[in-house]
Amino acid sequence: MFRGTFAVVNLQAITNNVRTIKGLLRPSTKLLVAVKADGYGHGAVPAATAALAGGADALGVASLEEGLQIRTAGIEVPILVFGRVSASGLPIAAEYDISVTLTSDWRNEQIPRRSKAVKVHLKLDTGMSRLGYTDAEEAADIAKWVMSREDMNLVGVYSHLACADAPDDTHLKGQVGRFEQALRILAQHGVRPRLVHLANSAGTLRNPDLHYDMVRVGVSAYGYPPSPDFTLSVHLQPALSLYARIQRLAVIDVGQTVGYGATFTATRRTRVATIPIGYADGYFRILSNRSEVWVNGFYAPVIGNVCMDQLMIDVTDIPEVKPLDWVTVYGQAVPQIWNQVDFSSQPDAVRTEFVLETFTETAAESPVVSLDRLAKQAGTISYELMCAISPRIPKIYFEG
Numbered sequence: 001m002f003r004g005t006f007a008v009v010n011l012q013a014i015t016n017n018v019r020t021i022k023g024l025l026r027p028s029t030k031l032l033v034a035v036k037a038d039g040y041g042h043g044a045v046p047a048a049t050a051a052l053a054g055g056a057d058a059l060g061v062a063s064l065e066e067g068l069q070i071r072t073a074g075i076e077v078p079i080l081v082f083g084r085v086s087a088s089g090l091p092i093a094a095e096y097d098i099s100v101t102l103t104s105d106w107r108n109e110q111i112p113r114r115s116k117a118v119k120v121h122l123k124l125d126t127g128m129s130r131l132g133y134t135d136a137e138e139a140a141d142i143a144k145w146v147m148s149r150e151d152m153n154l155v156g157v158y159s160h161l162a163c164a165d166a167p168d169d170t171h172l173k174g175q176v177g178r179f180e181q182a183l184r185i186l187a188q189h190g191v192r193p194r195l196v197h198l199a200n201s202a203g204t205l206r207n208p209d210l211h212y213d214m215v216r217v218g219v220s221a222y223g224y225p226p227s228p229d230f231t232l233s234v235h236l237q238p239a240l241s242l243y244a245r246i247q248r249l250a251v252i253d254v255g256q257t258v259g260y261g262a263t264f265t266a267t268r269r270t271r272v273a274t275i276p277i278g279y280a281d282g283y284f285r286i287l288s289n290r291s292e293v294w295v296n297g298f299y300a301p302v303i304g305n306v307c308m309d310q311l312m313i314d315v316t317d318i319p320e321v322k323p324l325d326w327v328t329v330y331g332q333a334v335p336q337i338w339n340q341v342d343f344s345s346q347p348d349a350v351r352t353e354f355v356l357e358t359f360t361e362t363a364a365e366s367p368v369v370s371l372d373r374l375a376k377q378a379g380t381i382s383y384e385l386m387c388a389i390s391p392r393i394p395k396i397y398f399e400g
């Protein structure tokens with residue numbers, strides 16, 4: 001906190017978003033919330049806890065290691081690893097009751113002996129061309145091998161959608177068709193796992209026909225649409241807000257330059273503010289000279305190249321900017337009172353209480369500085385910016 005850069009994570013927003021999504025499902029449909037990549041940058045364990053409070057039935061992670069982090073934090077719900085776990089990891093998965101994805105054969109690997117059976121979800125590739133079996137007969141063959149083993153328990157079959165957020169549903173329909181066809185072939189071979197699942201956030205929000213026995217949502221639980229133009233039928237609340245504090249204010253003359261490589265040259269007398277966030281924090285360098293941050297109710301352009309730990313902004317046109325004022329990088333705009341009371345010099349607990357109290361009090365009237373807008377400026381998607389947040393940014397959590 002001494003640096004003047006931090007994030008506030010509203011865990012209640014995650015809980016509310018999950019509850020809202022759960023409300024779209026049939027009572028029998030399970031809801032898995034993806035907490036991979038450190039909970040999309042929000043913190044895996046706090047995000048998981050918040051999601052469970054909102055009615056999540058299961059959690060999704062990318063690796064066995066991520067699953068172990070959740071399990072050893074004392075969380076007991078089903079956890080599914082989306083990525084491939086090598087055969088050597090199966091005893092650990094079994095011991096910690098973490099389900100694994102069968103995406104390619106384990107038969108050509110040494111499978112260690114174990115006492116408990118590992119839960120397995122068979123992955124089908126229906127058009128993503130990333131993981132899983134494309135050929136349903138081959139999938140049936142491996143599924144029967146899994147079913148024949150005492151140390152494996154086939155509990156699910158699933159696939160992943162590539163274009164469920166796109167207005168044109170041609171690709172989506174193709175994937176659904178191939179999924180249905182594969183399910184029929186598996187059933188003909190006697191393979192009928194208990195949990196059939198397909199939909200990510202986009203699929204879940206788009207069409208109840210895609211819900212099957214379980215849905216797997218990530219980005220929507222954190223309060224964002226799967227893509228900026230996706231029409232949301234429900235209200236979602238972004239959970240994370242990112243702030244940094246002006247370290248220095250200076251005026252440069254016409255012709256002076258800003259930052260490494262001198263990529264910005266002043267064409268007027270320019271007030272330059274320096275803020276302590278850079279590409280090592282997850283504010284990508286590609287955003288140099290092309291993004292904005294929110295200062296006292298206005299967007300201020302980022303000028304010059306983003307540095308590793310800092311960036312510079314043009315605040316010439318923004319009234320009443322002072323050194324140590326707070327800047328909103330994205331999320332709920334800074335409460336004005338933060339610029340009037342020096343809470344950063346308070347002891348930890350007092351400071352945190354002040355931040356949370358004032359943040360909550362002003363939530364209703366504060367504008368939200370769009371992460372989707374920043375993502376567009378970076379030529380990427382909200383997902384990438386969220387999970388790029390560096391561990392060195394302190395997070396203040398609250399359940400408002």
Ligand SMILES: Cc1ncc(COP(=O)(O)O)c(C=O)c1O
Nearest residue numbers: 034082160200201216217218219
């Ligand atoms: C297999 C799988 N299922 C579900 C999700 C959640 O996707 P989203 O964040 O778009 O809801 C992901 C995320 O990439 C995934 O890889």
